[in-house]
Amino acid sequence: MKKYAFYPGCVARGGAPELYQSSLLVLDKLGIETIELDKAACTGAGVLQEKNQKLGDVLNIRTLAFAEDMNLPIITICSTCQGVMSQANHRVLKNPEYLEEINSELREEGLEYKGSTEVKHLLWILIEDIGLNELQKTFKKELKGFNFAPFYGCYIVRPSDALGFSENPERQHSLDMVINSTGASVTDFSGKTKCCGFPILLINQKNSLKMVSNHTGEAKDKGADAMVTPCPLCHLNLDGYQGKARKDNRGDKGDLPIIHLPQLLGLAMGIEPYRLGFARHIVSTKDFISSISPGERYSDPQNFNVAMLLGMIGFGSLIFALITAIAAFFILRAILIYEWGDNSFTHYIDTCSFENIFIIGKYICSFLEVTEKVWDWGISILTSLF
Amino acid sequence: MKAVLDVKRFDPENNSKEYFQKYELEVEESSTILDALIKIREDLDGTLALRCSCRASICGSCGMRVNGSAKLVCKTRLVDIAPEGEKVQVEPLGNMPIIKDLVVDMNPFWNKVQQVRPFMMPNNTEPEGEYIASNESMTHLVDVMNCIMCGACVSDCTALEVDESFIGPAALAKAYRFVADPRDDKSKDRLKYLNKNSGVWDCTRCYACVEVCPKGVAPMERIMKMRDLAIEEGFKNTSGYRHTKSFVNSVGKSGRLDEARLALTSVGFFNVFGLIDLAFVGLKALVKGKLPPILPHKARESENIKKIVNKIERGKG
C-alpha cells in the first residue's frame, strides 16, 4: 500500500467537486492510501505570488513541512498546485539562506522544513510510483476507438527546471502516455501545452475566451471525443466558458466534453459514470458517456435539489440587491469623480474603515463592507443548513 | 551522424502555400541545428532562406521554432534534440509575419520595443561625471539587460497569440529594465502607461517566455514585479488589482480560495453588465450541482494562516 499526504487544492474542494469525488474513488482502486492535509493553505496559484512571492513561499513551504512531519510525499490532483509548490520548493532548496528566512516565519507554529518533501501530481505517480503496467491491471474497460486530446496546463510543464524534467523526462509526455495506456488514442493538437486563459478570465475576458475557443475548437476539428486535463483551473475555463467562447469566436457550439484525469481513469477502471460526477459538467458529457458506457446511469444520485433551490434564491436575491445598490453607487461615484477627480474614489475604497463616517466617500465604503458582511452571513447560514 | 530536418517552407512572392520539406544529410556529432540548416542551403537546396550571423548566441538573429518551441538554433545541438537521428521540425518564429521560409518580419517586434520608450529619461540635466548607481540597485537588472532581442519569447507568448496589441514579453522586460533603474526618473509615468494599454495585466502567466528565453531574462517575472509596482504607485482601478487583492484577502480569511467572492470583486461592484454575466454563469454552475463555490471550505485552524498573511503582507509595507 502506497501512502501519501493528499493536497486536493481549493478548486477540487470548490468549483470542481467532481474532481475530488472521482479522485477518491480512483485512488482507492489504485491502492493508494492518503491523509488529507486539511490545515494547508491555498498555494496562491501564482496570483498571490505576483503580489508577494515570500508570502506564497511561506504558505507553500508550510504545507511541505506538514508532509515532512508525517514523513510522506505529497500527492496533488491539480497542475497549478503542483507547479506552484514545486517552484517554492525549488527556490528554497537552491538557497539555504532563503529557506532559513522562511523557516523563521514558520517556527511560531512549531514547524521547520528541512527540504525532503516530494510533491507529485497523480499523473506522475501513475508513471513513476505505480507504473503503467500495474495501472493497466486495474483497467476493466478498453477505451479503444476513442480519441482524447491531452491538455496539460501551464504549471505542470513550465518552468521545466523546477519540475524535475531532466531527472524524469517522461513527465513531459505523461498525459499522452496515460491516455495511450487506456487503449484510447491521443489527439495531438498545437494547444496542448498552451494557456487555457483562466488566469485572465476576470481581467481580459475577450482574450481568455479566444484561448478557450482556439484549443477546444482545434481539438474538436482534429477528431477528439473529449479533452482530458490534470488541471481543474483549466477545466473551469474550458468547460465553464466553452459555450460562450465558441459562440463568440467560431460561431459554433461548445460541445467538447472536458474531463478530469481521474474521470478518465475511472471510466477505464469500470467505475459507474454517475459516481464520477459526469453530470456536474457545464458542457454536457451525456452523449460522450453513453457512447462509452451505453445504458449506464449518468446522473448523480446526490443531487442537491433543495440546496440548489435555496442557493439559487439566495444568490438571486443577492445579485438583485447588488444591482440596486450598484445603480445608486453609479450616481454617487459620478458625483465623487466630478467633485474630486479621477482617483479619489478608489482611494476611498482602499482606505475606508467603519470608524469615521464623515464624508460621502466613507458612506460608500461602509456600505461595501456591509455588503461583504451580508455575503459572509449568508454563507454561514447556508453552511449551517447543510 | 544522420540529420533529418522537416523544414517549413513558404515563399509568398511565388505565391506558394506553406508546406514542409524533408531534408536528410550527414552532419558532425557536434553540429548545431544552424550548422545543419547552413549545410542544407550550401549543399542541398540554395533556395532555403534563413537568418543568422554570430553563430554564438550573441546577435539574436537565428530564433526559430524547433519541434514547436522557440530556440536559438545556433545554441541548440542536434544530438540533444534528436539523439537517435529522429526527425526534427524547424519552423519560423510564431506571432510574426513570415517573409520567406524561416525568416520573419521583426517589425512588429521592434515597434513594441519602441512603444515602451527604451531609453533613460532622467529629470535633471546630465551630471558632471558619470551617473552613480549603487551595485545592489543594478545587479538584479543584469539578467534583464542580457536580452539579445531574439524574439523567442514573443514567438511563444500565448497572450500575443490571441491579441496582437499585447505589448508582449520582450518589450515589457525592456520596460522593466528602465522602471527599476534608479537613474531613470519616469518610472511612474511608465507604470501608468503599462497599467493600461495592453500592458502588464494582459499576461496570462503561462511561463512560456521564461521557458524559451535563451538568456535567462525571465520576462514574466519582470511583468509580475511591475504589476506590484504599479499597485504601489497607486494605480488601482484595474480588475487585475482587484483580483489580486481579493485573492490575498480570501486566503487570509479562510486559508483557501473563495472563487465566488473572487469573481464578484474582480468584476467590480460597479460593473453592472459584468455582474449580470457572472450571475448567469453562477446559476448554470448551481444547476449542475457545482454548489460548493458559495459555501467556501475553510482550512482547519485557518487562524494560523491568517496570522502569516497579515504579518508578511504588512511587513512588506
Ligand code: SF4
Ligand atoms: S508569461 Fe505572459 S508574457 Fe510570458 S509568454 Fe506567457 S503570456 Fe506571454
Ligand code: SF4
Ligand atoms: S527576453 Fe529572452 S527570448 Fe525574449 S527577446 Fe530577449 S533574449 Fe530573446
Ligand code: FES
Ligand atoms: S546566429 Fe547569432 S544568436 Fe544565433
